[in-house]
Amino acid sequence: xxxxxxxxxxxxxxxxxxxxxxxxxxxxxxxxxxxxxxxxxxxxxxxxxxxxxxxxxxxxxxxxxxxxxxxxxxxxxxxxxxxxxxxxxxxxxxxxxxxxxxxxxxxxxxxxxxxxxxxxxxxxxxxxxxxxxxxxxxxxxxxxxxxxxxxxxxxxxxxxxxxxxxxxxxxxxxxxxxxxxxxxxxx
Numbered sequence: 001x002x003x004x005x006x007x008x009x010x011x012x013x014x015x016x017x018x019x020x021x022x023x024x025x026x027x028x029x030x031x032x033x034x035x036x037x038x039x040x041x042x043x044x045x046x047x048x049x050x051x052x053x054x055x056x057x058x059x060x061x062x063x064x065x066x067x068x069x070x071x072x073x074x075x076x077x078x079x080x081x082x083x084x085x086x087x088x089x090x091x092x093x094x095x096x097x098x099x100x101x102x103x104x105x106x107x108x109x110x111x112x113x114x115x116x117x118x119x120x121x122x123x124x125x126x127x128x129x130x131x132x133x134x135x136x137x138x139x140x141x142x143x144x145x146x147x148x149x150x151x152x153x154x155x156x157x158x159x160x161x162x163x164x165x166x167x168x169x170x171x172x173x174x175x176x177x178x179x180x181x182x183x184x185x186x187x
Contacts, residue, residue, distance in 0.1 A: 008073035014060040023052050026074060030081045037085035047084045051077070087143035125174040133167040140164055 004025060010018035027048060034044030058066075070076045126134060132153075139149045146164070150157040 004074060008070070011055070012060075012063045012067060014063070016056060019052065019056055022073070022077075026077060027052075030077060033078055034081050034085050037082065038088060043088060044085075047088060048081060051080055051084060084143070091141070091143060121178055122175070125171055125178060128174055129167065129170065133163070133170070136160065136163055137167055137171070 004022060007018040007021045007025075011022065030048045030051075031041070031044045034047045035041055038044050038047070055063075067076075126137065129137065135153065136149065139152065144152070146160045147157050149155075149164075150160045153160070155163075
């Protein structure tokens, strides 16, 4: 058995040191693959690092149940990186699409405000959501699919879809109210 496959089996059995050995062996090649898709070295490094962090945090039972069938761990990790890059690109495209749909009076606010101020205001709107709504939104924005969120929160997929829809609508309303308040203050 080759060294990398041996490390994979050891990792599945709970040996986190083996994951560290795999990290050293494939981090840079996986980053190169991620750069191919994202065209951004920082995002590529973040994606690969996040993958290994998720693997590290996975309980031993999850490791065995989900990944025991993997025969070529290098290819498996490469496919995961590709999928995470595709998810990242979808999130970026969605954010750009949303920014294009903002009315002109709100768009001028974006141009006049620093990004940091916007993040503070968005976090203020998010902090007004319930804990469950915040967790749903966090998982959704992290790129998790509805069925994964449902499994994580022990809900049905349909419930997750409905709650996400309501949470997004609530967040939009709060965001709009914030802009109205700011507009009133400025005028």
